[in-house]
Amino acid sequence: MKTTIAYLATATALVALATAAQAQDKKTLAIVVKGLDNPFFEQINLGCQKWMSENADSEYQCLYTGPASSADEAGEVQIVDDLLTSGVAAIAISPSNAPAMANRVREIAPDVPVMTIDADFLEADRDLRTTYLGTDNYLMGVKMAEEAAKLKPEGGTVCLQLGNVAADNINARAQGFRDTAGGAEGIERLAGEGGWTEIEGCPVFTNDQADLANQQMADTFIANPDLDAFILVGGWAQFAPQAYSQVTDQVMDKLNSKELIIIAGDTLPPQTQAFRDGRSHAQVGQRPFEMGYKAPDVMIQLIEGQTVEDPLYTGLDVCNQDDPGFCKDN
Incomplete structure (x- = not known):
């Protein structure tokens, strides 16, 4: 209705x-x-x-x-x-x-x-x-992987947060990330390539909804306390800055120590503020x-x-x- x-x-x-x-x-x-x-x-x-x-x-x-x-x-x-x-x-x-x-x-x-x-x-x-x-969405994913590699040169466990299942631009970013992180073309899911492994239950799909994106992040952090990297292939969670702050409050010690890293897509004002507040380690922005x-x-x-x-x-x-x-x- x-x-x-x-x-x-x-x-x-x-x-x-x-x-x-x-x-x-x-x-x-x-x-x-x-x-x-x-x-x-x-x-x-x-x-x-x-x-x-x-x-x-x-x-x-x-x-x-x-x-x-x-x-x-x-x-x-x-x-x-x-x-x-x-x-x-x-x-x-x-x-x-x-x-x-x-x-x-x-x-x-x-x-x-x-x-x-x-x-x-x-x-x-x-x-x-x-x-x-x-x-160039594939290149955007490449840039995200490059930023992750700077922070975690040995790789680690990772969760990708995507949008709609059938969105070509988001899927291209995910492919760019996987290929670059894994060091080979056409990787469907990272399983140790380049030192990176996608955790069970990921990727998660937000359907472009900010509230769902933040809930997914919170659930992932609770279920995977040893997670090394969370990649917001799009900026959905950060589009709701109050909710995003509440979610990242729970892991700020890990973010500060870089035990857990967050790489996010886009550079809208609430996102650049999140970056300045230490709630992400890199932002790859479109225009x-x-x-x-x-x-x-x-x-x-x-x-x-x-x-x-x-x-x-x-x-x-x-x-x-x-x-x-x-x-x-x-």
Whole structure:
């Protein structure tokens, strides 16, 4: 029932925005994210709004939308369906469930440019989109493994915290971590390679929910008092700073001594604060604002038939104890 209400509210908002765009004789460049409840995606929205403010006289408008909850995979597919059916000039999609989204886009066979942003389709479905704009997610996982190796050169026991099971970007990060930590390509699960072993019960999947992410961390720390490393492949737990502080309070002695290390994805303000407070040892950050700011121009280039590179990577920011870098003042 909650999902239905949330979808209806989103659909109503979409209709209102589309009507407003028609009244202004504007063509819509849509950005559809996994969920409006995730602060990471709000940075994409801010980038979209920045583009709007700088292009007030453009014939295009940037529309940022998505399901109310990041757990509503079906809702995101329905929103994309509605937008493509009602008519948009181009669309950028961050698919939560990559196979399900690709199946629907293939069924619709839209005649407008489709690109992905933040998260990509699976390799077999990439013919459906013209380009991908966002992070090199495999490289992000590589960077996380490199930071872990600096702190634990002999390896140790590790738990990976992932998002949605079918999220291509998160799975790519996990693969980058495993391959780099284990010293070989295609490792499905670390079982001693490079000195690293994934513990029983891990990886854990948050479904992009901050409360569940923090509960998983707490449960893992209690059940595995000798754990060497916890890797937040995405920043979910840190998006709820009070809960994250309460969880890490229980292991601060271990964090301070580096008996237990935490490496986390993303560098939003509550996350850089957690890093400065010693509640993580390294952060590997994406650039979501840049994604939202660049996406409208990329879509316009696609509409105009220009050649666009594929993929379009937006870079990474790495913070660690030797070089706080981006996390020092943000």
